[in-house]
Amino acid sequence: MSTALPSAPAARLDVDLTPMKLVIVGHVDHGKSTLIGRLLHDTGSLPEGKVEAVRAMSERRGMPMEWAFVLDALQAERDQGITIDTTQIFFKTARRPYVIIDAPGHKEFLKNMVSGAASADAAILVVDAKDGVQEQTRRHGYILHLLGLDRVVVAVNKMDLVGHDEARFRQVADDVRHYLAGMNIVPAHILPVSARHGDGLAQVSDRMPWFEGPTLLQALDGIEAKPLPVELPLRFPIQDVYKFDERRILAGRIESGRLSVGDTLLFSPTNAAARVRSIEAWAVDGPVMSASAGQSIGITLDDQLFVERGHVASHRIDPPVETNVFRARIFWLGRAPLEVGRRYKLKLATMEHTVEVQAIERVIDVADLSERPADRIERNEVGEIILRARAKLALDPFVDNPRLGRFVLIDGYDMAGGGLVSMDGFPNQRSRGEPTSQNITAVEHRVTTDARWQANGHRSGVLWLTGLSGAGKSTLALELEQALFRKGWQAYVLDGDNIRFGLSADLGFAPEDRAENIRRVGEVAALFARAGVLVITAFISPYREDRDRARAVAPDLFHEVYVKADLEVCETRDPKGLYKKARKGEIAEFTGISAPYESPVSPELEIDTGALSLAESIERLLGYVEANFGMNGRE
Template sequence: MTASPENDALNAPQLKIVIVGHVDHGKSTLVGRLVHDTGSLPEGKLEAIKAMSERRGMPFEWAFLMDAIQAERDQGITIDTTQIRFRTKKRPYVIIDAPGHKEFLKNMITGAASSEAALLLIDAHEGVQEQSRRHGYLLNLLGISQVVVLVNKMDLVDYSADRFGEVAKAYRTYLQELGVKPVSIIPISAREGDNIVSHSDAMPWYQGPSVIEALDRFEKIDVPTGRPLRLPVQDVYKFDHRRIIAGRIESGRLRLGDEVVFSPSNKTARIKTIEAWHVPAQPSEATPGQSIGVTLDEQIFVERGEVMSHVADAPIESAVFKAKLFWLGHNPLVVGKTYGLKLGTLESPVTVEAITRAIDTDTLASVTADRIERNGAGEVVLRAKRMLALDEYEKSPATGRFVLIEDYLPVGGGLVSMEGYADQRNLITVRSTNITAVGHAVPHAARAARNGHKGGVLWFTGLSGAGKSTLALELERELFTRGYQTYVLDGDNVRTGLNANLGFSPEDRAENIRRVGEVAALFADAGFLVISSFISPYRSDRERARAAAPEAFHEIYVKASLEACESRDPKGLYARARKGEIAEFTGISSPYEAPETPELVVPTDSLSIEECLARLIAYVDKAFKA
């Protein structure tokens, strides 16, 4: 049998599109027109709606064709997302009509998040409104790149080409600042049907596609089999002797015999069977969108919220990450507040550690703020008390999105970014086996008695230019003259030998600090008072160094403001970083996480070197004298 265009359209996969726009800009009218003018309206529906309007004494509106909720007609605004199906000659569509009213942005996000493309309406008479810009920003934040802008109600501006040009130019400029290039900008009148299915005689100056033609040009987003395997664990079922790990494959392909790892527990196994329900035979592989169960070649403890992946391309593991976020809560998002994080099937409390910038969605200007108000956006740093399995949105859109919860309600959502933060997986995975701890013939008390002091680690942390190295060397000299066994570890003597193979990526910097922490712990165990002088910008790295010598570790915060450090800038590094010549420079393009509860704070921007040194010596004498 020869294939025909009609058969191709019948078998074509449906495309999900969302329609957004400011309240009363004509979304529901457009949907009614699309359904009617493509012949997708059920027989008798139009007549029934017209009869209903007459009974109520209301003029007929195309919007009534898709009203699904009684309150819509009473209040005159759409209050929930409504899904409408129609078909063109090319393929079937599902339109998600999303509310335009400011109070219903949550529903708009719900509709847009599951869509592959968007139609964004703007009233030709009113022009670009605040909500129009906000919707454009949200579509960009949700990763929807296929956008057609419809300038509606052209009949109210006498089909003016000049007015269309003004509105189109204003909104195109805004979208370009977001990095979004609309597929088309089309002048229409949804009420009159102009440029919906066919070109309008009222606008001969417009030579672009009609709405239907623009829709048919949208590309169907392929099933993400080529992306890394991601299966968030939904549950673990126990049947007889089997443990079946169940979940939905979000991306990638899974086959029998594959070696997989569960993050963040880092447990590995091989796929023994793939279980599916209501199928004639158990499958040998599974692809995105399939809800499956798996059994493993060995019994390991796995729980809900973990992410299954291939060992070779696993998620990032970290307790902290950056996020591009849109806030919907009635109360503002504030630094220090804890919210519930929903990431895939995982739920975990996270604390807002910092707001790196708030974004005015109207102008896209960045502002410094300690809060993000309702319907605002920004970039924040979120920290959990446990390791999280994370994917950057660009790498894995399905698992790179998250939602924040407060009082059991969604209050925000956004995209994961690991910019400036290291993957902690290799730093926390123990690979050594058959290792037996060996004690020492010389006890710590004997070392302390001979040296006159206990061993320990003075961990200097602070921004570049805060004075860490200066103080470390002065303290070493002074302590040595007082009879202390002491030594300084810093970049000069570590980077040229022990860590000569490490660069300055976030991962290499984290490994650099891990090694220094272990070496410092050995020095302390030998009875030395070791002074470690490193920026060590991440709390997780410093906590790991503390864990290496928990009783002997003393965190010293060499504190100076960014402005003070820049004004010193002895090597000109800040100036180069400001020019973009140095990537991932702490304090400028990479974060510095100040200590929360250091053992000692030495404020070098308010005290002299002599005063700082005196404070350090007094602390050492008190903490380490035997």
């Protein structure tokens, strides 16, 4: 027996006309469809005659009133007794309208569930009071985390099957709360309900007088909406470019923010800029002076820039990140496993690029959130990976702007995975190191580099030693410097720690600071090399992009040496005690522990200090130097 619970006073909940999108998730047969069907009935949202049709259908099958038939529109679903597609349903309360996305719970249909949940603002997680937390419950819970959904209401359903027992509800609630806490999700409410009988949905039941919390509808009305997309920085992905008369119209949908006629827009990743001359809209009388998130528009510019599909327009302030490498949390749905080295098509907004799986950092067991290393991610597994593209991409970390922070991977013609963008440990590569001064002119030296080589008796260059902390870079560099000095060579070591006492004393260890540090060192090393000195650098230099930039300063003089040692070997050495501090959380962004290291792809020389002794390593390094920098037989 249920009794009506008066709605909360209107003065306490502001009316919001923006629909809140809800995704309903949970293990198969835990009663999601029944909950939705009864919820629609109790809010008066069903079409006339629908209840009678469902009752007649249930009677023909010899079943009690089956509210799930409200949603199971496909005959295949009725025959199998499971939901196999996502369905959108509309209802409203006194506070706001809602769009419910009913997502399938059966393991085989998780692909549809991901596509449905991707557009949701909040979630209802349905758990059977009798069965408790099951495998699919855990998997769906992690998908909510994967897709960034932290507004969650848990409905412990089928309380009638456990005699409306308070102890059983508390036990299931504790299990759910503990599991979600492992993903930093704190549910807004955990509610006991019986969807078949309407208990706890729009009404409170006297069968559970021990529960003093809200009904499901009141709990949903109490969820605060996320910031509207219009309040986020402008993101206008270009969908197409049209030519009408003399006009070139850039068409697309504004994903976030707003723009106006006269605004200066920055187009990523080309970094070209122009002002908005006009805004073109369809079926609108009169000129349009501004547009905001959610609107599909066209714009013309005051300058004929090269712009194509996939470029993203923004304001100069708060542009998207530009990068060719990023981290991602991904749920894999492909028939073939995701593997290191495999290439896939990435789709993000209107952008499409081929990306390569550079690394699989971990696979996460959704049953207990334990992590394990792996070289592949199988179907229906969750993992954290690093993706790399050949070109720079314009995107946002999901936590900053979800509109450009979600993507899918396509394998062949099939959607094989969905994920979230993370830039943790990686720098923004947008326009670093470009001169800001305008009135400068390069000065040519009168002494050539060849003349310096002849005077010194050896060639100069940059011997760039890269590797993890503890791999032996500084040790090898200093030993080599001493050996060359004894031979009469002009050689000098630029060491990472020493540089940070002076040239880079103003920099920290955030990804952008690391990138700037290596940029400075690359420029200084090139100056030394052009002066005739053989420069030996000893820097972790964890990012390939930064090492490539250092090479580009003096490409004919640059030699990359990978000082290789496994992380376990480096931690065993730990000459400065840094790994111990990093493991304790005392050092943030420490390479190899909490920040990435990207190994060289094709270094000029590789020295495995984990397998070679110091003497053997120096012998190989010195032999390389003599072979590549010696002149006229003079060593």
